[in-house]
Amino acid sequence: MALQRILAVDDEPFNLEIIEEILEDLDFDLLTVTSGQQCLDVIEEFAPQVVLLDVSMPKMNGYEVCKKIKSNLATQDIIVMFVSARGSVEERMEGYAVGAEDYIVKPFGHNELKSKLLNLGQMLLERDILEQQVEDATSTAFNAMATSSEMGFIVNYIEQIGVIDDIQALAKALIQCLNNLGLSCNIEFRVDEQRHHFATAGLCSPIVLELFEILRAKGRLHEFTSRILVNYNLVSVLILNMPSEDADKHGRLRDHICFIASVTEQQLLAILTRKQLVCQQAELNEAITMIHSKFTGLLSLLNNNRSQNESIFRNLQEVFEQRIPTMGLDEDQEVFIYQHIDEAIQSSIAREEAIMQVREAFSEIESDLSLLSSAEKPS
CATH class of the missing domain: 1.10.287 (Helix Hairpins)
Known part of the structure; x- marks a missing residue:
């Protein structure tokens, strides 16, 4: 459904008044609280779709509150946007590591906050539309994994992409392959100075897009909590649900992901080369x-x-x-x-x-x- 309910958490009442003023002309049901504990007390009953969460609060800071929200099965799907006066890369990385979907730095303009909330509202709509599809795909994946090995999925993926000549189709096949391995992902393809994004859930969140931009030139492999990011020249793959509790499976899947990303990079190069040859052929003719x-x-x-x-x-x-x-x-x-x-x-x-x-x-x-x-x- 569309974005309707927002919970704003800040220990400074003045900041909450600013948020109320910005959102007063939008059709949102807004609830404000002044501490992390109050947020946790009301969140299940109020059931907000988005939480605007201040980082610097006494007794329980925003990171701790976000961890509790994301660890609770009843609230883990609620979108969290951190609101902070600090916006360094380290701050944003820590916010993403505890599960936040977006980050806005104080002081922010009226239009900036409205724009971010509208984008998050679009994410909610896409999530609802794709929810049944994701459930069906997950069910198919579990049934397939019961009869096939992980390498079988990878071999099938390699055979499948050999005849693909379209970037969208390649991304769809990659998402399906990773889904067959039980992995939820975000993908970035960099083609002709343009970035193309794809995700298991349909859309990449704003903080994921920032991570791709920040980390794409800083090494091949990045691991944080249950996430892993693999970078190649044209392809970046971010896995959201690595099995951190199982070290052997974690290491095995990490190797699989690196190999799959490498194969995808080569196929993407092949697609681009074929397109260039077609253009050259037309010019020659x-x-x-x-x-x-x-x-x-x-x-x-x-x-x-x-x-x-x-x-x-x-x-x-x-x-x-x-x-x-x-x-x-x-x-x-x-x-x-x-x-x-x-x-x-x-x-x-x-x-x-x-x-x-x-x-x-x-x-x-x-x-x-x-x-x-x-x-x-x-x-």
Whole structure:
């Protein structure tokens, strides 16, 4: 359902008044409390969808409150957004480590808080839409794991992605493979300076997007609590539910995830390479068409010139054959004139042979280009 109920927790009443003022024109049911214990006392009964949780509070700080919320089966799905005057990377990492979905730094503007809440509301809608799908996929995964090994899932994934040529389809196959292993994930593909995000739950939370940005250039592998992040040049995979209680299974799955991410990176490179080859093939075909057109035009021009030469010499020969006998020339003069006419005709014939050689050369070039075009076509 859409975002309706929000619980705001802050030991400073003035800060709660600011939140009330910002949200007064939005159709939210807002409840405010001034301590972490009050939050825990009312959260199950009020059932908020989002908790705006101050970090720095006496007796029980926001991190401790968030741990208790996320460890309670009745409240673990509630979205927690930390509200803090400190916004360092370490602060945000600690917030994410205890299970928060977002983080906003004081002082914040009216529009910033509204925008973040609207984004979280969209996450809730997507979660509801996908909830049944996730349940079905999870059920399928458990049934499959009862009859197949982990490596079987990985082998099936490798065989499946070999014929995939679309980024969306590759991400869907990767999510399904990890889901078959019982893992919930977030994924980032970096293609042509654009970032594409996918998740088991449909959308990546804002804090996940920040983690991808912060950690993508800081090493191959990052582990914190039950999360693990694997980075490659084009692919990052964040696993949300590593089995921390089982060290052997944790280590085995970590190796699987690194291998799966590596294979996915190679397939993504193959998809991008095929797309480049298709573009190059189109450009080559366009060039061949243009060359063929120019060759055809040039050969037509040569043929026209040859026809014109033949007509000129034929007319000239007829004129001389009619006029020379009546010109009163002696035998040597007639021989001289006929000899030069013959030489001109032979020269014309030689040019025709040259035209034939040019035509044959053009034909060979077109044949070579056709072979090149066939060889360059991507498989």
